[in-house]
Structures are given as structure tokens and as C-alpha cells.
Amino acid sequence: MSAHSHLDGKLPHEPERATLEGRNKVLGFWLFLGGETVLFGTLFSAFLALRDQVGDGNPTSQELFKLATVAIATVILLTSSLTSVFAIQAMHRGQVKAMQNWLIVTVVLGLAFLGLEVYEFIEYTHEGHQFSTSAFSSSFYTLVGFHGAHVALGVVWISLLIGQVYRKGLTVVTAPKVYVAGMYWHFIDVVWVFIFTVVYLMGKVG
Amino acid sequence: MAHAHPVKRHTGLMDWLTTVDHKKIGILYLIAGGFFFLIGGLEALLIRVQLWKPLNNFVGADTYNELLTMHGTTMIFLAAMPVIFALMNAIVPLQIGARDVAFPFVNSLGFWTFFFGGLLLNISWLAGTVPDAGWTSYVPLASPTYNVDKGVDFYVLGLQIAGIGTLIGGINFLVTIINMRAPGMSFMRMPMFTWTAFITSALILFAFPALTVGLVALMFDRLFEANFFEVAGGGNTVLWEHIFWIFGHPEVYILILPAFGVISEVISTFSRKRLFGYSSMVFATVLIGFLGFMVWAHHMFTVGLGPVANALFSIATMLIAVPTGIKIFNWIFTMWGGSIRFTSANLFAVGFVPTFVMGGVTGVMLAAAPADFQYHDSYFVVAHFHYVIVGGLVLGLFAGLHYWWPKMFGRALNEFIGKLTFWTFFIGFHLTFFVQHFLGLMGMPRRIWTYLDGLGFNTMNLISTIGAFLMGLGTIFFIINIIVTAAKPKNAGNDPWEDGRTLEWSIPSPAPEYNFAQTPLVRGYDALWKEKMDGNEGMSPAEPIGPIHMPSPSILPFLMSVGLFIAGFGFLYAKNDWNNAFVSNIFGNHIVAGLGLAITLGCMVVRSLKDDHGFHIEPEEITGKGVKA
Numbered sequence: 001m002s003a004h005s006h007l008d009g010k011l012p013h014e015p016e017r018a019t020l021e022g023r024n025k026v027l028g029f030w031l032f033l034g035g036e037t038v039l040f041g042t043l044f045s046a047f048l049a050l051r052d053q054v055g056d057g058n059p060t061s062q063e064l065f066k067l068a069t070v071a072i073a074t075v076i077l078l079t080s081s082l083t084s085v086f087a088i089q090a091m092h093r094g095q096v097k098a099m100q101n102w103l104i105v106t107v108v109l110g111l112a113f114l115g116l117e118v119y120e121f122i123e124y125t126h127e128g129h130q131f132s133t134s135a136f137s138s139s140f141y142t143l144v145g146f147h148g149a150h151v152a153l154g155v156v157w158i159s160l161l162i163g164q165v166y167r168k169g170l171t172v173v174t175a176p177k178v179y180v181a182g183m184y185w186h187f188i189d190v191v192w193v194f195i196f197t198v199v200y201l202m203g204k205v206g
Numbered sequence: 207m208a209h210a211h212p213v214k215r216h217t218g219l220m221d222w223l224t225t226v227d228h229k230k231i232g233i234l235y236l237i238a239g240g241f242f243f244l245i246g247g248l249e250a251l252l253i254r255v256q257l258w259k260p261l262n263n264f265v266g267a268d269t270y271n272e273l274l275t276m277h278g279t280t281m282i283f284l285a286a287m288p289v290i291f292a293l294m295n296a297i298v299p300l301q302i303g304a305r306d307v308a309f310p311f312v313n314s315l316g317f318w319t320f321f322f323g324g325l326l327l328n329i330s331w332l333a334g335t336v337p338d339a340g341w342t343s344y345v346p347l348a349s350p351t352y353n354v355d356k357g358v359d360f361y362v363l364g365l366q367i368a369g370i371g372t373l374i375g376g377i378n379f380l381v382t383i384i385n386m387r388a389p390g391m392s393f394m395r396m397p398m399f400t401w402t403a404f405i406t407s408a409l410i411l412f413a414f415p416a417l418t419v420g421l422v423a424l425m426f427d428r429l430f431e432a433n434f435f436e437v438a439g440g441g442n443t444v445l446w447e448h449i450f451w452i453f454g455h456p457e458v459y460i461l462i463l464p465a466f467g468v469i470s471e472v473i474s475t476f477s478r479k480r481l482f483g484y485s486s487m488v489f490a491t492v493l494i495g496f497l498g499f500m501v502w503a504h505h506m507f508t509v510g511l512g513p514v515a516n517a518l519f520s521i522a523t524m525l526i527a528v529p530t531g532i533k534i535f536n537w538i539f540t541m542w543g544g545s546i547r548f549t550s551a552n553l554f555a556v557g558f559v560p561t562f563v564m565g566g567v568t569g570v571m572l573a574a575a576p577a578d579f580q581y582h583d584s585y586f587v588v589a590h591f592h593y594v595i596v597g598g599l600v601l602g603l604f605a606g607l608h609y610w611w612p613k614m615f616g617r618a619l620n621e622f623i624g625k626l627t628f629w630t631f632f633i634g635f636h637l638t639f640f641v642q643h644f645l646g647l648m649g650m651p652r653r654i655w656t657y658l659d660g661l662g663f664n665t666m667n668l669i670s671t672i673g674a675f676l677m678g679l680g681t682i683f684f685i686i687n688i689i690v691t692a693a694k695p696k697n698a699g700n701d702p703w704e705d706g707r708t709l710e711w712s713i714p715s716p717a718p719e720y721n722f723a724q725t726p727l728v729r730g731y732d733a734l735w736k737e738k739m740d741g742n743e744g745m746s747p748a749e750p751i752g753p754i755h756m757p758s759p760s761i762l763p764f765l766m767s768v769g770l771f772i773a774g775f776g777f778l779y780a781k782n783d784w785n786n787a788f789v790s791n792i793f794g795n796h797i798v799a800g801l802g803l804a805i806t807l808g809c810m811v812v813r814s815l816k817d818d819h820g821f822h823i824e825p826e827e828i829t830g831k832g833v834k835a
Binding site for chain 2: 020023024027028031032034035036038039041042043045046049050053054055131132133134135136137138139142160161164168173177
């Protein structure tokens with residue numbers, strides 16, 4: 001099947017797994033995400049252990065969190081995960097242009113999410129919730145900030161990939177890169193679902 | 207099909223800085239790990255000199271704290287783990303019939319980040335501000351409130367950088383073992399050393415990120431005024447202990463499992479017998495890896511977690527004795543009835559078995575929570591973990607180095623000096639640490655820089671110090687052996703022990719750049735031994751001879767690690783009082799740190815944009831070197 005496609009000069013159906021290098025990359029990235037899961041798991045544990053340590057006179061999570069903003073951010077990030085799926089589906093159909101466009105939408109949504117997060121953090125600091133205020137604030141900013149840094153890295157990464165595919169086209173070398181970037185994007189989306197639940201919803205309930 | 211891409215092949219120093227060949231990276235790991243082993247050993251000797259008599263003042267209390275902290279940290283992270291990685295790099299791809307690891311570039315990056323992380327940590331000696339809160343770096347002792355120097359900053363940054371290297375090294379070996387096995391090399395035909403390397407890599411993957419979070423949190427507390435462990439700000443000091451040990455306990459299995467693998471190979475080869483109970487060995491290895499994550503709180507019995515938690519962690523800890531016991535009996539039954547050859551490698555392996563049992567027995571004693579209240583923080587604990595780490599891991603590493611030295615360097619180590627190494631090191635080891643059990647039971651606490659006369663500690667401490675110097679002598683013999691051997695001609699054959707069972711003994715020593723001229727066809731467990739028993743000359747090939755694709759060398763891993771090294775310095779000295787306004791400015795505004803990170807990220811972008819086509823080794827070159835077509 002794949003040999004046949006090669007003769008046509010076309011890409012195989014799953015170009016990310018067409019070469020051993022590609023298969024290694026995809027498996028290695030799954031494992032890397034396993035390590036990332038432990039990383040965020042530990043950050044969540046630290047946050048759960050410290051989230052009630054607000055300190056006297058500092059704003060509590062009930063006072064701070066504005067669920068409307070966070071809900072919008074959640075919708076944006078979940079949508080970006082969907083658009084990254086569309087990009088990978090387009091890649092599997094061999095539609096390079098559509099793939100690039102969906103990736104661009106993903107990046108734009110990621111930037112919108114980051115913008116909201118920066119706005120949120122600035123608001124919080126104005127309300128006296130700074131990084132060094134309390135154990136709650138330190139663990140909050142570390143957990144949510146680690147996630148935000150992951151989103152920022154993903155935005156830069158996918159942007160560079162869009163440029164790379166533009167120059168080199170979709171090949172068995174570039175396809176695994178796009179595919180693992182998609183996996184990464186889903187992962188940070190899943191982490192956000194947990195942050196929304198554990199940090200914001202549970203923080204609002206108390 | 208094979209379009210030859212011209213590629214620049216470096217020589218000399220540049221060859222070593224840019225190499226992506228797993229065999230050369232293995233040698234780099236061995237050199238760097240050996241170097242740090244000597245530093246850590248020197249620190250141990252200074253500790254023992256200070257303790258040889260009561261009220262000694264050879265080093266001050268502060269220096270003593272620095273020595274014990276750096277001895278532990280260096281030995282665990284910068285000596286033991288790299289030498290394990292040295293053996294894994296040198297041997298695992300050969301044992302599974304692979305031409306290379308899955309990610310040669312990442313492999314090189316892993317080495318260089320480890321090296322520069324270790325360098326950063328040890329530069330603290332030159333900077334005059336050394337970590338001094340123990341290798342566990344417990345808070346509040348390591349917190350900015352009680353530890354105002356930069357020592358612990360060196361610890362958190364150095365270990366973070368070195369930890370990146372270990373993590374990506376672990377991922378690399380997992381993918382290599384899952385995806386790169388030769389045809390017929392099923393999981394249940396893999397040599398035991400490869401199995402243990404596989405499980406150890408999985409433990410690295412799931413344990414190291416926890417340490418990273420702990421180090422980041424401590425770094426934030428120290429450098430950016432966070433409150434993770436600052437009680438005044440609502441922080442929790444017990445949280446550090448949990449995070450540290452949920453990494454730290456799997457870490458000790460990360461260390462010991464590869465040693466189990468080495469012992470299995472060496473004992474089987476030199477008993478001329480199939481490893482007894484291979485599948486139970488695999489099962490025991492996996493089970494130890496799993497249980498290793500369930501027992502971290504046995505380091506915290508005296509913290510006050512309550513009787514239920516202590517009882518559960520007590521039972522879970524004792525459970526580990528079951529798979530470990532399976533292994534011990536399997537080694538004994540492998541030797542049973544075998545025609546045993548006591549080469550120096552096998553001496554280390556046979557010496558390992560009873561020594562490790564002793565460490566295991568004290569481990570079960572410590573696992574009993576009520577009894578642990580007596581042993582805790584005494585020399586009994588020091589004796590226990592040196593029995594499992596030195597008596598277990600280090601004897602295993604010596605066995606592995608003597609066994610695989612011809613495969614790595616093409617020259618077998620001198621057997622006479624090897625045996626001399628074993629006896630001095632082995633006797634020295636037991637002299638040093640056996641008496642420490644009793645020192646602990648008599649009440650000598652660990653991590654004290656001196657003790658009073660008349661407590662009954664004097665004689666045993668003197669014996670312990672003499673033993674330590676004997677171990678030092680053993681190490682010197684090993685170094686002499688390396689030098690003597692290096693001067694000999696490269697004449698080791700494919701199978702220098704003549705009883706090799708696994709694939710690495712089917713190819714020349716040292717292995718050529720491409721490992722296997724033709725990928726071998728594996729027809730059973732102990733692949734080479736099976737062919738020997740069937741009367742075949744070496745392995746049957748699974749493919750015709752053809753051009754072999756190789757990855758290009760690259761300087762980027764080195765530069766990326768230098769970037770992280772610079773960034774580490776930038777963060778360390780951000781709040782330093784510099785005399786020079788310009789220097790103060792670039793450090794204070796994190797320009798140095800940012801520059802370092804920019805170098806690393808820039809190299810990552812270059813790596814992504816520049817396609818690595820690699821190059822091909824043509825069949826003429828392969829057959830021209832005397833490999834059968």
C-alpha cells in the first residue's frame with residue numbers, strides 16, 4: 001500500500017508512521033507525554049496540598065476567580081483542540097493547504113487563550129494575589145503558569161511548523177513533526193480540563 | 207535508492223563533541239561518570255578521615271556538611287547513573303540487534319546536559335558556596351530562611367539540567383527497545399540486561415518529572431520568593447519530603463535494576479548455563495519496578511503520618527523482598543551444577559549475591575515501621591543503603607565493566623589486576639560498612655561531623671576508615687588496569703569469553719560504527735548460544751548486504767547544553783552583589799539567563815529546520831573490512 005503510494009509520488013495514508021524515524025518519533029512523544037503527566041500530576045498535588053493556605057487578608061479563590069473569563073478561555077482552548085484534529089485529518093487526506101489553515105486557526109485560538117490568561121493574571125495581581133503572597137498563590141501561579149508556558153511553547157512550535165511545511169511541503173519528514181505537535185496540543189488541552197475543574201470549579205465551591 | 211550525501215566526518219576532539227554514535231556516547235558517559243566517581247570517592251575519604259577518631263578537627267563542621275551533601279549527590283546522580291547509562295549505551299543496541307538507538311541526536315543531548323548539569327553542581331566548590339543540606343535537601347534546612355548561601359541554588363539548578371539529560375535518555379532507550387529489535391527478537395527473548403534497562407528507563411520516565419517539580423518549587427522559593435515550603439507563608443515542609451521520595455524511592459530501583467541485569471548476564475555466561483527461571487526474572491523485574499512507586503513513605507515513618515499509612519507502606523516495602531528473593535534464588539540455581547569460571551567479572555557478580563542479600567535483610571528490618579523509629583537517622587541506615595548501592599550497584603557495575611570492556615574497547619582488562627581490584631574493594635567495602643550497622647544500633651547518628659570519646663564508637667570508626675582506604679586502593683588498581691590495558695594491542699575477538707550467549711558477542715570487538723553488517727535473525731533466547739548449539743557459524747542474516755544509513759554528527763547537543771549551563775549561572779547570580787555595574791546589570795535583569803536559554807532554543811529551531819539526511823556506508827566499505835558477505 002505505502003510502497004504503491006510512493007511509486008505515484010504521493011504520500012502514504014499515514015505519512016507520520018511511514019518511516020521508522022516517524023514511528024520512533026510518535027512513540028517517543030507518547031512516552032514524553034507520560035512524563036509530562038507525572039510533571040503536572042505533581043504540580044496538581046502540590047496545589048491541592050497548599051490551596052487553603054491563603055493567609056490573613058489575602059483574597060481567597062472564591063473572591064478571585066471569575067468563572068465567566070475562565071469559561072471563555074476553556075471554550076477557546078477546547079475549540080483549538082478540535083481545529084488541530086481537523087488539521088491532522090486534512091494531513092491524512094493529503095490536503096496541505098487545508099492543514100496549514102487549520103493549524104493557523106489553532107495558533108490564533110491559542111494566542112487568544114494566552115491573552116485571556118495574561119489579562120486574568122494581571123487582574124489577580126491588582127487584587128493582591130501575587131506570586132509571593134501565600135502558598136496558595138505560589139502553587140496557583142506555578143501550576144497554571146506551567147500550563148500557560150506550555151501553550152506559549154506550543155504556539156511558537158506550531159507557527160514554526162506552518163512555516164516549515166510551507167517551505168518544504170508535506171513529506172514523511174515533516175508529517176511526524178506536525179502529528180506530534182497535534183498530540184502535544186491535545187495534551188495541554190486535557191491538562192486544562194483538569195485545571196478548570198480542580199483549580200477553578202473546586203476553588204469556587206471552596 | 208542509496209543516494210550518498212556528502213557529510214563532514216570529524217576527527218579528534220570534534221569527533222567526540224559531535225558524535226551521535228551510541229558506542230562513543232557510552233564511552234563519554236563512562237569517562238564523565240568515572241571522573242565524578244573519583245570526586246565523590248575523594249569526598250567519602252575526607253569524611254572517613256574526619257571520623258577516624260573522636261573529636262577530630264580535620265575538617266570543620268560546615269565543610270563536613272558540604273562533603274556529605276556533595277558525596278551523596280555526586281555519587282547518585284553524577285557517578286552511578288552515568289556509568290549505568292554508559293553500559294546501556296554500549297550494550298543494549300547490540301543485544302537487540304539494532305544498528306543504532308532510536309534517537310541518536312537526543313542521546314548525545316542527554317549526555318551533554320547531564321555533563322554540564324554535573325559541572326554546574328561541582329563548580330560550587332570553586333565558587334566557595336557548596337550545597338550543604340544533604341543529598342535529600344530537606345526543607346526548612348534548605349530553605350532561603352535557613353540557608354542563605356548559594357549552595358542549594360547550585361543543587362537545584364545543576365540537578366534540573368542533569369535531570370533533563372536523564373529523562374530524555376530514558377525515553378530514548380524505551381523507544382529503542384520497543385521499536386528497534388531485530389527480526390525474531392521478541393520481548394521474551396530479550397537478554398536480561400536489556401530487560402532491566404527497559405524497566406529502569408520506564409522508572410526514569412515516571413520518577414524524574416516529580417523531582418523536576420520539587421526542584422522547581424524549591425528554586426522558586428529560593429530565587430523568586432515563592433511559599434511552597436515557607437511555613438510563614440503557609441507552605442508545607444512535609445510536601446517536599448513527599449515529592450522528593452516519590453522520585454527518590456523509584457530512583458534506588460533505577461540504580462539497582464541494571465545491576466541485576468548485569469549479574470544475570472555475567473553469572474549465566476560464566477556458569478555456561480541458561481539463566482535459571484528467565485521468565486520469573488522478567489516478572490520479578492517488572493514487579494519491582496511497579497512496587498517501587500508504592501513505598502516512598504517508608505522514608506518518612508518518623509514524620510507522623512499515622513499508624514495506618516505507616517502500616518500500609520511497611521507491608522508494601524516488605525512485599526518487594528519477594529521478587530528480589532526470586533532473583534537471588536535464580537542466580538544461585540543458575541550457578542548450581544554449572545561449570546563456573548571465576549573470571550574477575552564473575553568474582554564481582556558472585557560477590558554481589560551475598561552482599562546484596564545482607565543489604566536486603568537490613569532493608570526488611572528498616573521496613574518494620576516501629577523498629578524504624580530506633581534505626582532512623584542512625585548509622586544503621588547508612589550501612590543499609592551502602593550495602594545495596596555499593597555492595598549491590600557498584601559491584602554490579604564493576605562486573606559489567608570487566609565483562610564488556612573487550613566489547614567496548616577491543617581489549618580485555620588484565621585478569622590478575624582485575625582480581626586484585628575485586629579482593630581489595632570487596633574486603634574494604636565490608637570493613638567500611640559492616641561495622642556501621644553496629645555503630646547505628648549503638649546510637650551513632652548519621653550526618654554528624656564528630657563524636658565524643660567514651661561512647662564505644664572509636665574502634666569501629668577506625669575500622670571503617672581503614673576499610674574506606676582499602677576501597678580507594680581497589681579503585682586505584684582498577685585505574686591501573688585501565689592504563690595497562692590501554693597500552694596493549696587491540697586483539698579481542700568477537701567472543702573473547704568464548705561462552706558469549708547474546709548478540710553483542712556475534713560481532714567484532716569493538717563493534718563497527720554500524721554494529722551489524724547484516725541485521726541478524728534471532729531464533730531463540732540467548733540468540734548466539736542457540737546458533738552455537740545448533741552448530742552454526744554465528745548468526746544467520748535477516749537481510750542481504752546493502753548500504754547502511756547513518757545519522758550525521760552534530761555539535762548542536764553540545765551547544766544546547768552550554769546554553770542551559772549559561773542560563774543556570776544567570777539564575778544563580780541574578781541577585782549577587784557584583785562590584786561592576788555592567789555585570790550587575792546583565793545578571794540582575796536576567797540577561798545572562800535569557801541569553802543562555804536563547805542559545806538552547808535557537809539550537810532547537812536550527813535542528814528542526816535543518817533536515818538531517820545522514821549518510822550511507824556502502825557495501826564495499828562494509829565487506830572491505832573483512833565482514834563475511
